[in-house]
Amino acid sequence: MAGLTSNPNSKRDTGDDNDGSPARGPSTPRWVKAFGIAALIVVALFVIMHLTGHGFGQHVRMSAVEHGAERQ
Amino acid sequence: MMASGLRKFALTTHITSSIGWIGAVAAFLAFAIAGMTSPDAQLVRAAYLAMEMTTWFVIVPLAFVSLLSGIVSSLGTNWGLFRHYWVLLKLLITILATIVLLIHTQPIDLLAAAAATHTIAFKVDLQSRQLMMVYASSAALLALLVATALSVYKPRGVTPYGWRKQHE
Numbered sequence: 283m284a285g286l287t288s289n290p291n292s293k294r295d296t297g298d299d300n301d302g303s304p305a306r307g308p309s310t311p312r313w314v315k316a317f318g319i320a321a322l323i324v325v326a327l328f329v330i331m332h333l334t335g336h337g338f339g340q341h342v343r344m345s346a347v348e349h350g351a352e353r354q
Numbered sequence: 355m356m357a358s359g360l361r362k363f364a365l366t367t368h369i370t371s372s373i374g375w376i377g378a379v380a381a382f383l384a385f386a387i388a389g390m391t392s393p394d395a396q397l398v399r400a401a402y403l404a405m406e407m408t409t410w411f412v413i414v415p416l417a418f419v420s421l422l423s424g425i426v427s428s429l430g431t432n433w434g435l436f437r438h439y440w441v442l443l444k445l446l447i448t449i450l451a452t453i454v455l456l457i458h459t460q461p462i463d464l465l466a467a468a469a470a471t472h473t474i475a476f477k478v479d480l481q482s483r484q485l486m487m488v489y490a491s492s493a494a495l496l497a498l499l500v501a502t503a504l505s506v507y508k509p510r511g512v513t514p515y516g517w518r519k520q521h522e
Binding site for chain 2: 290307308310311313314317321324328331
């Protein structure tokens with residue numbers, strides 16, 4: 283993705299949370315967990331808004347005033 | 355691994371399309387706010403027509419170019435697509451943002467179709483949807499800015515798959 287410029291194999295970028303045992307691998311970084319929770323909240327809000335009719339996936343109705351004369 | 359020239363071309367395409375996507379969504383947000391708040395019916399019409407044009411001719415193409423060029427860039431380098439959490443999260447953000455964008459093209463088209471044939475005076479029954487248009491583009495803008503920040507900061511963390519690959 284964007285900005286894939288520095289070397290991923292450098293110490294800085296290889297994921298220094300590699301504190302797990304060789305058999306188990308690294309634990310999930312804290313920032314990833316926080317990110318996941320925030321994403322779940324946003325997705326839940328999005329779904330709730332659509333299910334309660336505040337989204338705009340529903341049929342869009344509109345009132346129009348054509349040539350200055352109101353028409354419902 | 356990709357050749358250096360090809361890698362730089364893919365990266366340039368990805369950066370350009372991603373930043374262009376952000377700019378186009380910011381313009382969309384400005385139109386959405388104008389469409390919701392302006393008392394000028396002509397301006398409201400123009401805003402919804404411009405939103406449709408911007409969506410189909412700028413935002414949707416840029417979204418797909420950004421997604422594809424990002425996949426090519428990551429797979430063609432040592433970063434990989436599933437090895438680092440920040441790359442994986444960027445991919446998920448881009449896919450989710452593209453899906454949400456495509457879902458919302460239908461009401462944008464309906465608003466633009468009405469704007470093309472009528473002088474629209476939006477009533478109370480549409481206000482929640484107009485507000486949602488502002489919310490959706492604001493959320494998209496925030497998500498794209500987060501994706502950009504992820505590529506600049508590259509927070510540490512290798513996925514279990516990436517860790518296995520490193521130790522093969």
